[in-house]
Amino acid sequence: MKQITPYLMFKRDAEAAAEFYVSVFPNSKIIKKTYWSELEIDDMKKKGFPEDQLPGAAGSVKTVSIEINGQRFEACNGGSPFEFSMGVSFFTNCETQEEIDNYTEALLSDGGEQFDCGWVKDRFGLFWQVAPAFMVDVMNGPDSELAARVSVALFQMKKIDIAKLKAVAGLAPREAESSAA
Known part of the structure; x- marks a missing residue:
């Protein structure tokens, strides 16, 4: 195993969150962004995902890889109903x-x-x-x-x-x- 990376699932705020964390902590940077394809969004719609659980439109940010003081994080726009808790x-x-x-x-x-x-x-x-x-x-x-x-x-x-x-x-x-x- 190469490493363990925290994977943070946001409804649609991954890019804004990543930019915020990089601005707060020194020695931080955005490494890479990926984008949702039309194929992926259409597939979610075909599978019956409710509109409010879609991660955004085709071409919108899918993931943002960031590094905060040497620790890598992945932030994803998943459209999910999940919320963070004090458990992590x-x-x-x-x-x-x-x-x-x-x-x-x-x-x-x-x-x-x-x-x-x-x-x-x-x-x-x-x-x-x-x-x-x-x-x-x-x-x-x-x-x-x-x-x-x-x-x-x-x-x-x-x-x-x-x-x-x-x-x-x-x-x-x-x-x-x-x-x-």
């Missing part, structure tokens, strides 16, 4: 409060929704966990009591406050930054 989210390993603030604000723009513990639902319905990188080390570390204290502090937050979490963890700013490396 993307964790952003932020190094600074500025990154947390910037990503949170960007992902919330134009209709996103903020949830507890740094979770954000963007305007396309995709869920993100905008959190500090050192959290992974604390949560997976050997000190389960420390992890529990940090979790309890995290439960009190919507947008993450790194300084407060570091204080609960007993980490000085430099220690927290070096533990994430």
Whole structure:
């Protein structure tokens, strides 16, 4: 197997979503777009797909391949009635409060929704966990009591406050930054 690639199924917003994600995250790019053929759309119609479940007209965007900071994603206009859920989210390993603030604000723009513990639902319905990188080390570390204290502090937050979490963890700013490396 070469790799595992998240495949994101949108009703008809794949191109707009891909362009949005590439604008939010540095080191990101659109790799390729494909388009629905007349043959494919006609076949869906013959199979009785309801009009509101068609992915668009022939010639409209079918898939958009993007890369976000080295991770490849495929976005597809499937016309599907499926919706994203918190059951699958993307964790952003932020190094600074500025990154947390910037990503949170960007992902919330134009209709996103903020949830507890740094979770954000963007305007396309995709869920993100905008959190500090050192959290992974604390949560997976050997000190389960420390992890529990940090979790309890995290439960009190919507947008993450790194300084407060570091204080609960007993980490000085430099220690927290070096533990994430």
